[in-house]
Amino acid sequence: MGRAKQGGTPLTEPGATAGTTCATFIYRGEAREVGISGDMNGWSEQKELLFRLPGMDLFYYCGEYPADSRIEYNLVIDGTAGLDPFNPRVSLFNRKSNSEVPMPGYRPPxxxxxxxxxxxxxxxxxxxxxxxxxxxxxxxxxxxxxxxxxxxxxxxxxxxxxxxxxxxxxxxxxxxxxxxxxxxxxxxxxxxxxxxxxxxxxxxxxxxxxxxxxxxxxxxxxxxxxxxxxxxxxxxxxxxxxxxxxxxxxxxxxxxxxxxxxxxxxxxxxxxxxxxxxxxxxxxxxxxxxxxxxxxxxxxxxxxxxxxxxxxxxxxxxxxxxxxxxxxxxxxxxxxxxxxxxxxxxxxxxxxxxx
Structure with a gap:
């Protein structure tokens, strides 16, 4: 969690496939289930679930995305969607706030x-x-x-x-x-x-x-x-x-x-x-x-x-x-x-x- 506390999450590193970035989403806290709903899955209820480390309150999920992409998402904790508490980057969409992760190759306008x-x-x-x-x-x-x-x-x-x-x-x-x-x-x-x-x-x-x-x-x-x-x-x-x-x-x-x-x-x-x-x-x-x-x-x-x-x-x-x-x-x-x-x-x- 040291890197996550310093720079926030997700953590990014080069992906296994050329031209991609691996983003690791992390959540720490008491929860039965933690998932992701966002651009990467069409904001679907069929969200990706974070894996829980056995015996710990630490959840993680690794996704591979284009290296120049920018993704907005929410964490869904026990059925309630909201901002990623470990990600300081927030994007506003109308009257809704989303967490945001720009990959290393993304260039803001x-x-x-x-x-x-x-x-x-x-x-x-x-x-x-x-x-x-x-x-x-x-x-x-x-x-x-x-x-x-x-x-x-x-x-x-x-x-x-x-x-x-x-x-x-x-x-x-x-x-x-x-x-x-x-x-x-x-x-x-x-x-x-x-x-x-x-x-x-x-x-x-x-x-x-x-x-x-x-x-x-x-x-x-x-x-x-x-x-x-x-x-x-x-x-x-x-x-x-x-x-x-x-x-x-x-x-x-x-x-x-x-x-x-x-x-x-x-x-x-x-x-x-x-x-x-x-x-x-x-x-x-x-x-x-x-x-x-x-x-x-x-x-x-x-x-x-x-x-x-x-x-x-x-x-x-x-x-x-x-x-x-x-x-x-x-x-x-x-x-x-x-x-x-x-x-x-x-x-x-x-x-x-x-x-």
């Missing part, structure tokens, strides 16, 4: 850290009024540095799940840094919160799509100096919000010429069917998914992402699909944001640089 003060954009709010009962809400708007003193018009990124993107996705820092490093052109970002049950609102809901098309986009175009055409407008989301983003872009390519969908997780069968029917005009699509999501609460999000990609490519859409050794969480999604926006806005960045 630098863009989540605050940018220099001179490179920081401004954040304000806009009230979106809808004719539909119960659909009005306040959105958060990011304006790039220099917006106030410029006459320029800007592309716009619309993102679902504003609360998570701001609190757990470090989205303002990410945008500041990507623009500062000229990975993407200066852009406006509109972060939309859900109202009521997000699983209902984001599940290919016609009311939500009408709200975005008829209320959100016109309000933003009226108030801000946008470039109001589909090639300068993107919509994105994570999990259920990714389903909503894809549905919006496929159904309304006249508004959204670009789409970012990370860990698309709901309404998979009807969404794949919609993708196979194809948008009326090609849209540029970025998809990503964690390899540990091949069994996310019993759903294979990896296969679903491949099927969505294949369907859209068949309709002439440029699609980039990225797989990473992570699971379903904000630290995965925010780490991919640079790659996603660079793919979506690459041509605009090149134009800005004069290439």
């Amino acid at each position: 630098p863009e989540v850290e605050p940018a220099p003060v001179a490179a920081r954009g401004t954040v304000e709010e806009i009230a979106i009024v809808s004719k539909q009962p119960g659909m009005s809400r306040t959105a958060t708007v990011y304006l790039p540095v220099g917006y106030a003193g410029s006459a320029e018009r800007y592309p716009v990124l619309y993102l679902n799940d504003a609360f998570g993107a701001l609190k757990f996705g470090s989205m303002i820092n990410v945008l500041d840094n990507l623009i500062r490093r000229r990975v993407v052109p200066p852009l406006i970002a509109v972060l939309l919160p859900s109202v009521g049950d997000r699983m209902v609102e984001y599940s290919m809901n016609p009311r939500f799509e009408s709200f975005v098309v008829e209320a959100v986009v016109p309000a933003v175009d009226r108030r801000y100096r946008t470039r109001p055409s589909p090639e300068f407008r993107a919509v994105g989301g994570i999990s259920a919000g990714a389903t909503a983003a894809l549905s919006l872009a496929i159904n309304h390519p006249d508004l959204f010429g670009k789409c970012m969908a990370q860990s698309t997780a709901t309404k998979l069968a009807p969404l794949i069917k919609l993708a196979r029917s194809g948008p009326k005009a090609p849209i540029r699509v970025y998809l990503d998914v964690g390899r540990f999501e091949s069994d996310y609460h019993g759903k294979d999000l990896v296969e679903a992402s491949h099927r969505i990609r294949d369907a859209l490519v068949a309709h002439g859409c440029p699609v980039h699909l990225r797989e990473v050794n992570e699971g379903h969480g904000w630290r995965n999604w925010r780490a991919r944001m640079g790659e996603a926006l660079e793919f979506l806005f690459a041509s605009l960045s090149a134009m800005e640089r004069g290439e």
